[in-house]
Each structure stands twice: as structure tokens, then as C-alpha cells.
Amino acid sequence: MKLELLDYALPGELIARHPPERRDGARLLVVGDTLADRRVVELPGLVPEGALVVVNDTRVIPARLLGRKRGTGGKVEVLLVSSLGERRWKALGRSSKPLRAGAVIDVDDELEVRVVGRAATGELEVSLGGDAPELELLDRHGHVPLPPYLARADTPEDRERYQTIFARSPGAVAAPTAGLHLSAEVLEGLRARAVEIAAVTLHVGLGTFQPVSVDDLDAHPMHEEALEITRETAARVSDARASGRPVVAIGTTVVRALESAADEAGRVTPGRRSTRLLIQPGYQFRAVDALLTNFHLPRSTLLALVCAFAGRERVLAAYAHAVAARYRFFSYGDAMLLAR
Numbered sequence: 001m002k003l004e005l006l007d008y009a010l011p012g013e014l015i016a017r018h019p020p021e022r023r024d025g026a027r028l029l030v031v032g033d034t035l036a037d038r039r040v041v042e043l044p045g046l047v048p049e050g051a052l053v054v055v056n057d058t059r060v061i062p063a064r065l066l067g068r069k070r071g072t073g074g075k076v077e078v079l080l081v082s083s084l085g086e087r088r089w090k091a092l093g094r095s096s097k098p099l100r101a102g103a104v105i106d107v108d109d110e111l112e113v114r115v116v117g118r119a120a121t122g123e124l125e126v127s128l129g130g131d132a133p134e135l136e137l138l139d140r141h142g143h144v145p146l147p148p149y150l151a152r153a154d155t156p157e158d159r160e161r162y163q164t165i166f167a168r169s170p171g172a173v174a175a176p177t178a179g180l181h182l183s184a185e186v187l188e189g190l191r192a193r194a195v196e197i198a199a200v201t202l203h204v205g206l207g208t209f210q211p212v213s214v215d216d217l218d219a220h221p222m223h224e225e226a227l228e229i230t231r232e233t234a235a236r237v238s239d240a241r242a243s244g245r246p247v248v249a250i251g252t253t254v255v256r257a258l259e260s261a262a263d264e265a266g267r268v269t270p271g272r273r274s275t276r277l278l279i280q281p282g283y284q285f286r287a288v289d290a291l292l293t294n295f296h297l298p299r300s301t302l303l304a305l306v307c308a309f310a311g312r313e314r315v316l317a318a319y320a321h322a323v324a325a326r327y328r329f330f331s332y333g334d335a336m337l338l339a340r
Contacts, residue, residue: 001216001217001218001280001281001282001304002216002217003212003214003215003216004215004299005312006298006299006300006303006304006307007298007299008298008316008319008320008323009323010298010323010329011323014323014326014327014333015149015150015328015329015330015333016328016329016330016333016334017150017151017152017332018332019157019161019162019180020328020332022041022183023165023180023181023182023183024039024040024041024043024181024182024183024185024186025040025041026039026040026181026328026333026334026335027040027327027328027334027335028040028042028043028046028334028335028336028337029318029321029322029325029327029334029335029336029337030046030336030337031315031318031336031337031339032339035317035318035321037325040181040186040335041183041185043182043186043189043292043337044186044189044190044192044193044195045189045193046337047193047195047248048245048246049194049195050193050194050196050245051195051196051240051247051248051290052195052196052198052236052240052245052246052247052248053190053196053197053198053248053250054197054198054199054200054233054237054248054249054250054254054258055164055166055176055179055182055197055198055199055250055251055254056164056176056199056200056201056202056204056250056251056253056257057164057166057167057168057169057199057200057201058167058168058169058170058171058172058176058201058202058203058204058253059163059168059169059170059172060144060145060162060163060167060170060173060174060175060204061080061135061138061142061170061171061172061173062138062139062141062142062143062144062145062159063079063080063081063138063142063145063173064077064078064142064143064144064145064154065077065078065079065080065105065107065111065113065141065142065143066107066143067105067106067107067108067111067112067113068105068106069095069099069103069104069105070103070104070106070112071104074096074097075095075096076093076094076095076099076105077093078091078092078094078113078124079091079092079093079094079145079173079206080126080138080173081123081173081205081206082171082173082205082226083171084125087127087128087129087134088116088125088126088128089125089126089127089128090123090124090125091113091123091124091125091126092122092123092206093115093126098118099115099118099124100115100118101115101116101117101118102114102115103115107141108141110130110131110132110137110140110141111128111129111130111137111140111141112128112129112130113126113127113128113129114126114129135170144159144162145173145174145206146158146331147174147330147331150331150332161180161332162175162180162331163175163180164179164180164182165182165183165184165187166179166182166199168199168201169201169203169228171201172203172204172205173203173204173205173206174204174205174206175204176202176250176251176253176254177251177294177330177331177332178250178251178252178292178294178335179251180331180332181292181335182250196240198233198236198237199230199233200228200229200233200257200258201227201228201229201257202225202226202227202254202256202257202275203225203226203227204225204253205223205224205225206223207222207223207225210223211299211300212301217278217280217301220278220301222276222277222278222301223276224274224275224276225256225274225275226272226273226274227256227260227261227272227273227274227275228271228273229257229258229261229269229270231270233268233270234261234267234268234269234270237262237266237268237287238266238267238268241265241266241267241287246289246290247287247288247290248289248291248292249288249290249291249292250292251291251292251294252291252293252296252302252305252306254288255279255285255288255291255309256275256277256279256305257275258288259277259279259283259286259287259288260273260275260277261273261287262286262287263286264286265286266286268287278304279301279304279305279308279309280301280304280305280308281304281307281308281312282308283308285308285309285340288309289339289340290338290339290340291306291309291310291338291340292335292336292337293306293335293336293338294329294330294331294333294334294335294336295319295322295328295330295334295335295336296330297330303315306338309338309340310340315338318338322334
């Protein structure tokens with residue numbers, strides 16, 4: 001797909017830089033045969049009774065580390081991208097001079113980051129040093145890795161609000177943002193309508209924000225993300241498909257996880273795997289019937305997925321309505337509900 005077909009004009013003031021006062025307080029654009037302006041708190045009444053709602057239970061880690069280079073005192077920012085195991089990480093580094101193998105960054109007296117190597121692409125391999133378990137060290141000394149378009153430093157509020165209420169499995173460096181809207185009250189409302197709720201785990205990587213630098217998505221090197229689907233969730237999805245109950249994905253990460261594990265009949269295979277699945281118009285969906293998602297960046301793979309799901313013209317018309325109606329965009333913004 002040509003990237004120019006995924007463009008739209010967005011006034012900068014519509015980028016939401018902070019979350020809404022309430023988790024479920026965002027606006028919700030329902031996209032069907034017509035457009036309806038609703039609220040996220042109304043979601044339980046918009047999901048069919050007996051449907052299966054699938055969330056992503058990944059947990060965002062405080063992956064942004066600020067320190068100084070040992071020996072020179074130069075300021076360094078390290079952003080952990082994905083775990084390589086045994087306290088080693090793929091990472092990005094920013095400093096006044098290139099970081100080379102052997103460099104040590106002191107985050108504080110308790111945590112150090114040692115550069116093990118550097119790939120030709122510019123990514124670093126680093127190891128974390130410290131006496132405490134690494135996740136404890138990151139919780140104490142790391143910062144929330146907010147998306148760059150928020151153009152602000154993280155705050156204590158982000159520790160809670162850039163995390164879903166069902167976050168369980170640490171490993172993401174970006175939030176599955178559609179899930180940020182779901183409150184305990186919304187989940188209770190869904191269950192009251194006999195809606196099942198299941199979870200997958202897909203650790204969202206920085207590639208979700210990676211700009212597309214080619215003119216055609218066919219040439220875009222899609223980022224890799226790790227995912228896990230339990231036997232219970234796989235069985236629930238397969239049962240829902242077999243019985244004609246709709247499967248509602250909370251976010252594009254859930255779509256990518258389920259579609260990566262589904263066969264042509266929509267049966268989902270459990271297990272751990274990684275995915276580089278790029279979904280764009282022309283893709284034949286197998287496992288997902290409806291989608292709750294935020295408004296995405298223009299010319300992005302996420303917008304391509306939504307256009308594939310609900311139709312490019314319909315989606316871009318919904319985006320034009322959202323701009324005119326002053327919806328809030330991106331990670332902390334408003335949401336839309338679409339049927340396939």
C-alpha cells in the first residue's frame with residue numbers, strides 16, 4: 001500500500017499530552033454504517049451480549065534510564081527496547097558522543113549500565129549491573145518511556161495511567177493504549193452482559209512508533225514483538241468463533257497477537273512466539289470481529305491495520321469527523337469502536 005494513502009491533517013493541539021481525568025472518561029467514536037459520538041463508559045452497552053473481549057495484559061517497564069558516562073560525566077539516556085535474558089537488553093542510547101563497547105553509565109549508586117556491543121543499525125546491547133533484581137532496579141530508577149510525540153517528561157501520574165489495570169506480565173516499552181480506557185466499572189459492566197474477558201500477552205516494542213521511511217508498506221521492515229497466548233485464551237477464542245459469538249479486540253496489539261496465531265478457520269494456537277505481522281488493506285482477518293482502538297499517527301502501520309480492518313475510506317472519514325469534532329488523538333487520546 002502506498003503510504004500517501006494513509007495521510008491526514010491533524011492540528012497539533014489535538015494531540016492529548018495527558019490522560020483524561022477518569023480512565024473511562026474519554027470520548028468514543030462508534031464507526032458503523034453511520035458515525036456516533038459516545039463515551040468509553042458506555043462500552044458495555046455497545047458490545048453484544050455473550051461476546052468475547054480480549055485484552056493485552058503486558059506491563060510497561062520503566063525502560064528509560066538517565067545517567068552519566070563513567071570517566072567523563074557526560075549525560076547519557078538509555079532506552080531499553082527488549083530483553084535478551086540474563087540482564088542483557090537491546091537498547092537505544094543518546095549522548096553527546098557515540099557510546100562504544102565497554103562504556104559504563106552510572107544511573108546512580110545502585111544501578112549501572114554497561115555497553116556490551118553496538119549493531120550496525122545503531123542499536124546497543126547493554127547489561128544491567130546492580131545487587132537487586134533488575135525489575136526492582138528499573139522500578140526504583142527508571143522512567144516511564146512515554147511516546148516522543150507527547151513532548152514532555154514523565155510524571156508520577158504516568159506510573160499509573162500509562163499502565164492498564166490488568167497489566168500483569170512485564171516487558172513492554174510502550175502501552176497497549178486502547179486498554180488504558182478500561183476501568184473496573186467498565187469490566188464489571190461487560191461481565192454483567194455475559195461478556196467473557198480473556199487476555200493475551202504481546203510486549204509492545206518501540207517499533208510501534210517507528211516512522212515508515214518507504215513509499216510503499218510492502219518494503220517496510222516490520223518490527224518484531226514477543227507474544228504469548230495461553231491454552232485457555234486460545235480455547236475461548238476458538239469456541240467463540242465456532243459458536244458465532246463476536247471476538248472484540250481491545251487494541252491493535254491484540255489483533256496482531258490473535259491473527260499471528262490463527263489458522264484459516266480462525267482457530268488460535270496457544271504458545272509463545274514472536275511476530276512481524278504487517279496488516280494492511282487486503283489482509284483477510286481470521287480471528288477478530290470488532291476493534292476498540294485509539295486514533296493513530298498518519299502514515300503509520302497502526303493506521304494501515306485499522307484501514308485494513310474497517311475499510312480505508314470509512315476509517316479516514318471517521319478520522320476527519322474526529323478532527324472536526326475535536327477528539328483527542330494518540331496514546332492518551334480518545335477511542336473508536338469499529339466492526340469488521
